[in-house]
Amino acid sequence: MTDSQSPTKTLTNILLVEDNPADIRLTQEAFKEANQNTILHVVRDGAEALEFLRQTGRFTAVPRPDMILLDLNLPKKDGRQVLAEIKKTPDIKRIPIVILTNSKAAEDIRQTYEHHANSYITKPANLDEFMTVIKQIEQFWLSIVQLP
Amino acid sequence: MTQTREPTSPKQASSAEQIAVLTRTVQRLEAELATYKETGAQISRFANQLRTAAEVSKQLSSILELDPLLSEVVTLLKERFELYHVHVYLLDGDDGILRMVAGSGSVGERLRDRRHTIALDTEHSLVARAARDGYTILVDDVSLEPDFMPNPLLPNTRCELAVPLILGRQVLGVLDVQDDRSYRFDQLDLATFSSISGHIATAIQNAYLFEEQKAAERELRRYAERLQSLHQIDQAILTAQSPESIAGKAIECLKTIVPYHRASFTMFDYENSRAHVVSVTSGDETSLMEGDYPLDPNTETLALINKGPIFGALDKLQPILPFFNTLMNGGTRSILIYPLHTHEKLMGTLNLGRDTADAFDESEVTAVGEIAAPLAIAIEQARLYEQVKQHAQVLEEQNLELAQFAYVASHDLQEPLRIVVSYVQLLQRRYGGQFDEDADLFFHYIVDGALRMRDLINGLLDYSYLGRSGSPFAVTNCHDVLAEALANLQVTIEETGAIIHADPLPTLLGDAVQLRQLWQNLISNAIKFSAAQPEVFIGCRNDGQDWLFWVQDNGIGLDLEYAERIFAIFQRLHTLEEYPGTGIGLAICKKIVERHNGRIWVESQPGEGATFYFTLPT
Known part of the structure; x- marks a missing residue:
């Protein structure tokens, strides 16, 4: 990341909402390969995700993330609910949300866009493809796109 | 009676003589007069x-x-x-x-x-x-x-x-x-x-x-009433849903020709050894008897009912059928139990009861009999229909469950598989070359196996999705659908240099998305199993009720011994090295064609190419 769009910001905060440790680690590895300036915050379920964003509970000292990677199948509150609640909350609804999931189901795709997901990506099975996808997500949402 | 007069002598007769004659004459006249009088009285009596x-x-x-x-x-x-x-x-x-x-x-x-x-x-x-x-x-x-x-x-x-x-x-x-x-x-x-x-x-x-004449009129009226009842029963049969409601309505209609105070009917369920009693009239002892009873098909009662209608005053019948006690206690005095037969099997009885002692007579039993035959058939049909409906519903539920299961299974199987593939690849990436050559080959096999499994699961997912999804049929232009399929296959066609010949195709009712997939699978198969220069002929013909379509190739063909097998899921005729694939394409084709009420089959000889045919209703 060149950080040319926001020179004052040295570190980018990304919130990963994912329950599977293998997936968490894989995403961390992908970000490690992609960019040194990214801090990946991880929460394991939907309820924690909302607490993190509202900076409540044990998340009073966390930063406001620049982007959210959201899995759909989560314990407690599932990804679809989390998405809907975020997009209803004024302070945080502008944070870009990328759905990163196993599901290819047309219904999931349709429904999440209806709830204003910013993009929907099915996790590729191939590692190289996965690495590329993570890299491109970061590049697109944090470098190419102009956000308010 | 004639009038006669004694002749008189011209000579002078003595006066005594004359008196005697006169007296006789008077007497005669008197007698004659009496006769006249009597005759007159007779005449007047006669007239009277x-x-x-x-x-x-x-x-x-x-x-x-x-x-x-x-x-x-x-x-x-x-x-x-x-x-x-x-x-x-x-x-x-x-x-x-x-x-x-x-x-x-x-x-x-x-x-x-x-x-x-x-x-x-x-x-x-x-x-x-x-x-x-x-x-x-x-x-x-x-x-x-x-x-x-x-x-x-x-x-x-x-x-x-x-x-x-x-x-x-x-x-x-x-x-x-x-x-x-x-x-x-x-x-x-x-x-x-x-x-x-x-x-x-x-x-x-x-x-x-x-x-x-009055009897004829009565008979005619009764006949008309019976016809009317039969007609009403027919109507009831047509509109009623369950055996219970058919019997109920029929018995109600019966009341006009055979009056009764109470009515019920019994259905015998031999499979489950139950007798099911349904009351038609309510609020009496027959409704008390309503319910399920154990049924022993060998009882004398059943044998008795099987022989023919039982009718008469209850106090006379009660000794042969003791369970009528309940009815007697409820006020019923005479009964008519009519057996309902279908296919010579006793399937139930129609039960009528009267509170009065006047028993049901032969003509009433006959009237009930006229209704019993069609009623039994109707009830049996309704029962069969209900059974079929139940079976269909169970089947549908099972199908849905199965489709759901396949979908969920394949969906949830994807995730661990992706993790396996990803981490083996990560291992290969980080530590590749640090072990010996065998290790690298093993890594390759693991990834290859896992990716293949992913394809199979994806295939299964697609296949099960066919059962769950599917749009309602709409007017579909097959020509456009084929064009879309060919566009999707553009890369393959260009890479292999395949030549595609296509007849004009008709417009029909169908699911455009599925039909596109059908064409796509058949054409990609034709190209895949082909000679050096693939050539595919696509055609169709109107066969009266159906459209017959075909996809003909100049490929390797197949032994017709396997003609059935290739349409089953995961069935393949070749090794992966020869021809890659999951063995799901033709299974999907079959499912799509069958959903459209068509048939699909193949004609071929090894080395002579293959022609896949399918029909779709016009």
């Missing part, structure tokens, strides 16, 4: 009797019903002719019995109520003899007549006149008049009663005809 007879006949002609007619006959005759007793017998030709059907006064009523009869062949009976011979029999003094049968109720009978009632040559009965004066009847009376008997016979015949 004729008038009475005419009057009686006139009165009778206005009465059309038999019972009132005959009671009027006996009453009128007794009054007008001042008789001791009058009664009428009617002949029942079939039985050869004369039945006393009307009698004057209270004695007559008593005799009639006793159902007094005389057999036609009774030797010593005046009435029987009159009927047998067709002649009037007069007994002037009964004390002198050996055939006279004294009746203790009529002690004063002295003379009796039995006049046959004849119409044409047929004896209808006998008019029997009795008086307490012997020698009461003379020739004039005989003539009068003979004349009256003719009128009575005519009136009786008219009454018979009237009765017949």
